Amino acid sequence: xxxxxxxxxxxxxxxxxxxxxxxxxxxxxxxxxxxxxxxxxxxxxxxxxxxxxxxxxxxxxxxxxxxxxxxxxxxxxxxxxxxxxxxxxxxxxxxxxxxxxxxxxxxxxxxxxxxxxxxxxxxxxxxxxxxxxxxxxxxxxxxxxxxxxxxxxxxxxxxxxxxxxxxxxxxxxxxxxxxxxxxxxxxxxxxxxxxxxxxxxxxxxxxxxxxxxxxxxxxxxxxxxxxxxxxxxxxxxxxxxxxxxxxxxxxxxxxxxxxxxxxxxxxxxxxxxxxxxxxxxxxxxxxxxxxxxxxxxxxxxxxxxxxxxxxxxxxxxxxxxxxxxxxxxxxxxxxxxxxxxxxxxxxxxxxxxxxxxxxxxxxxxxxxxxxxxxxxxxxxxxxxxxxxxxxxxxxxxxxxxxxxxxxxxxxxxxxxxxxxxxxxxxxxxxxxxxxxxxxxxxxxxxxxxxxxxxxxxxxxxxxxxxxxxxxxxxxxxxxxxxxxxxxxxxxxxxxxxxxxxxxxxxxxxxxxxxxxxxxxxxxxxxxxxxxxxxxxxxxxxxxxxxxxxxxxxxxxxxxxxxxxxxxxxxxxxxxxx
Amino acid sequence: xxxxxxxxxxxxxxxxxxxxxxxxxxxxxxxxxxxxxxxxxxxxxxxxxxxxxxxxxxxxxxxxxxxxxxxxxxxxxxxxxxxx
Numbered sequence: 001x002x003x004x005x006x007x008x009x010x011x012x013x014x015x016x017x018x019x020x021x022x023x024x025x026x027x028x029x030x031x032x033x034x035x036x037x038x039x040x041x042x043x044x045x046x047x048x049x050x051x052x053x054x055x056x057x058x059x060x061x062x063x064x065x066x067x068x069x070x071x072x073x074x075x076x077x078x079x080x081x082x083x084x085x086x087x088x089x090x091x092x093x094x095x096x097x098x099x100x101x102x103x104x105x106x107x108x109x110x111x112x113x114x115x116x117x118x119x120x121x122x123x124x125x126x127x128x129x130x131x132x133x134x135x136x137x138x139x140x141x142x143x144x145x146x147x148x149x150x151x152x153x154x155x156x157x158x159x160x161x162x163x164x165x166x167x168x169x170x171x172x173x174x175x176x177x178x179x180x181x182x183x184x185x186x187x188x189x190x191x192x193x194x195x196x197x198x199x200x201x202x203x204x205x206x207x208x209x210x211x212x213x214x215x216x217x218x219x220x221x222x223x224x225x226x227x228x229x230x231x232x233x234x235x236x237x238x239x240x241x242x243x244x245x246x247x248x249x250x251x252x253x254x255x256x257x258x259x260x261x262x263x264x265x266x267x268x269x270x271x272x273x274x275x276x277x278x279x280x281x282x283x284x285x286x287x288x289x290x291x292x293x294x295x296x297x298x299x300x301x302x303x304x305x306x307x308x309x310x311x312x313x314x315x316x317x318x319x320x321x322x323x324x325x326x327x328x329x330x331x332x333x334x335x336x337x338x339x340x341x342x343x344x345x346x347x348x349x350x351x352x353x354x355x356x357x358x359x360x361x362x363x364x365x366x367x368x369x370x371x372x373x374x375x376x377x378x379x380x381x382x383x384x385x386x387x388x389x390x391x392x393x394x395x396x397x398x399x400x401x402x403x404x405x406x407x408x409x410x411x412x413x414x415x416x417x418x419x420x421x422x423x424x425x426x427x428x429x430x431x432x433x434x435x436x437x438x439x440x441x442x443x444x445x446x447x448x449x450x451x452x453x454x455x456x457x458x459x460x461x462x463x464x465x466x467x468x469x470x471x472x473x474x475x476x477x478x479x480x481x482x483x484x485x486x487x488x489x490x491x492x493x494x495x496x497x498x499x500x501x502x503x504x505x506x507x508x509x510x511x512x513x514x515x516x517x518x519x520x521x522x523x524x525x526x527x528x529x530x531x532x533x534x535x536x537x538x539x540x541x542x543x544x545x546x547x548x549x550x551x552x553x554x555x556x557x558x559x560x561x562x563x564x565x566x567x568x569x570x571x572x573x574x575x576x577x
Numbered sequence: 578x579x580x581x582x583x584x585x586x587x588x589x590x591x592x593x594x595x596x597x598x599x600x601x602x603x604x605x606x607x608x609x610x611x612x613x614x615x616x617x618x619x620x621x622x623x624x625x626x627x628x629x630x631x632x633x634x635x636x637x638x639x640x641x642x643x644x645x646x647x648x649x650x651x652x653x654x655x656x657x658x659x660x661x
């Protein structure tokens with residue numbers, strides 16, 4: 001983005017109400033970085049005008065230590081070498097003598113430790129984004145620039161260790177310097193004239209790149225959940241029906257390693273909880289043999305479901321979406337045939353459909369990077385790792401739901417189900433994620449920013465319960481979250497969500513039973529609101545109440561007890577309510 | 578109005594969105610209370626980016642009006658033509 005474009009974006013949004021307050025902590029004058037950051041945030045969320053505050057010039061760590069998060073949604077920390085030691089700045093005249101190097105290194109270690117403490121402390125209170133030094137070190141070392149000098153290496157090593165520590169902190173996101181290197185080449189970042197005349201060290205092009213990456217981390221887009229791939233000339237090179245299982249390849253020997261890389265990336269995604277499905281016009285038995293006889297880098301276990309037949313691809317995609325129970329906009333479809341891609345895109349306009357660029361190495365490499373961007377998320381949860389297995393199980397449960405009540409009782413009893421109620425913490429990523437992504441079994445569809453969520457949970461009257469489930473078929477991990485208030489002997493449930501993977505197990509009944517028992521309540525009030533997609537929740541409440549729910553509904557203990565079916569779960573409590 | 582003036586007008590309009598094109602043509606740091614040091618730094622950066630030129634720091638204090646920027650660009654263009 002050019003500076004004039006950034007200013008024009010801000011001009012267009014001038015009449016919008018300020019909707020996002022950010023504190024930008026940096027040791028230099030924020031100037032154009034502030035402009036680019038505002039503009040990039042406006043591009044991603046046009047109706048939420050950011051208001052960016054900044055602290056004192058030249059005192060980065062002090063700005064963070066003094067920072068009070070009142071009313072602020074995000075803390076953004078932009079560090080430069082001058083914040084690590086002032087002598088590393090072109091503006092200071094602190095001296096670059098060989099005899100001073102040891103002192104500079106010592107002071108850098110101290111500054112980094114202090115910064116780490118300050119940032120870690122702030123990130124507990126507020127979502128924080130950090131950009132570590134992105135400018136080149138000054139020409140202060142005694143080796144030629146082609147050769148790394150020991151003090152230079154020591155500084156980078158101290159910084160790398162700092163980044164490693166920060167990247168493990170929950171609630172904190174660190175800019176990936178490799179990605180920033182791609183957006184903004186190192187040689188074009190530093191503006192010495194601007195640094196010396198106005199205290200702003202970045203070129204406009206670098207300020208724009210940093211602003212974009214920071215905005216992406218402040219407002220990360222929701223990761224996609226599933227990938228549907230074709231097989232022939234996509235997952236492997238060759239046509240299975242023509243070449244046979246021995247004729248397909250994905251390796252260096254057959255000059256088809258790019259397909260092997262694609263398989264590796266899909267394997268990595270699958271192992272991190274991304275759903276991988278196959279839609280292929282093929283003979284199902286041939287596909288089965290191909291997976292069994294060949295040592296593919298992506299195995300049958302990583303994929304569910306397989307749609308292999310000769311019907312239209314859009315029909316396969318429809319069935320896969322139904323099995324996964326997710327919407328088309330959460331899914332990416334990849335096929336080497338432009339015609340198949342066009343057919344699926346027509347039926348699912350919200351789905352991202354990509355032609356696999358089978359003979360273009362660079363384009364495949366870029367596609368693999370795009371997959372990381374589309375599916376990547378800040379933290380993996382235990383539930384991510386269980387997702388594919390639990391969707392396979394859900395098929396069994398869905399069939400059970402259509403069976404008679406006695407049969408269902410027998411099955412549920414034999415399932416050896418085990419429910420644990422945990423008191424959740426505000427930084428529990430899974431609880432926060434579940435509340436913000438569940439649509440169907442959702443009391444009111446309300447979403448929260450990280451800041452709102454933490455604020456809410458700091459209220460002593462508010463309780464947060466995370467519910468985890470397992471049975472003899474396996475564990476589903478945390479599948480429900482209940483958030484509410486307990487006051488004057490009454491329970492008010494403000495948020496209640498349950499993953500669709502957990503339907504048909506009567507977990508929702510057990511949740512209410514637990515609340516009534518644990519709080520000793522005679523009645524539960526619900527902040528219910530109908531949404532376009534919360535029909536399963538609405539049906540459940542209708543069953544209990546005898547009529548469709550309305551906002552402000554209450555359920556008495558007696559009403560519940562007359563409707564609750566037999567529950568067979570072994571309930572464990574890890575909560576203190 | 579020349580193409581150069583139109584581009585310069587756009588730079589000024591992004592820094593002073595409250596001014597009409599007519600007002601921009603006569604604006605100066607003296608006549609406009611919103612014109613502060615930040616406006617000067619931003620205008621300088623914008624003009625450098627838009628016209629792909631380098632403005633020397635010692636010249637910046639003299640660029641205190643639309644007309645001053647316009648004259649600077651004109652002079653800069655003439656120098657470039659002479660060099661060519």
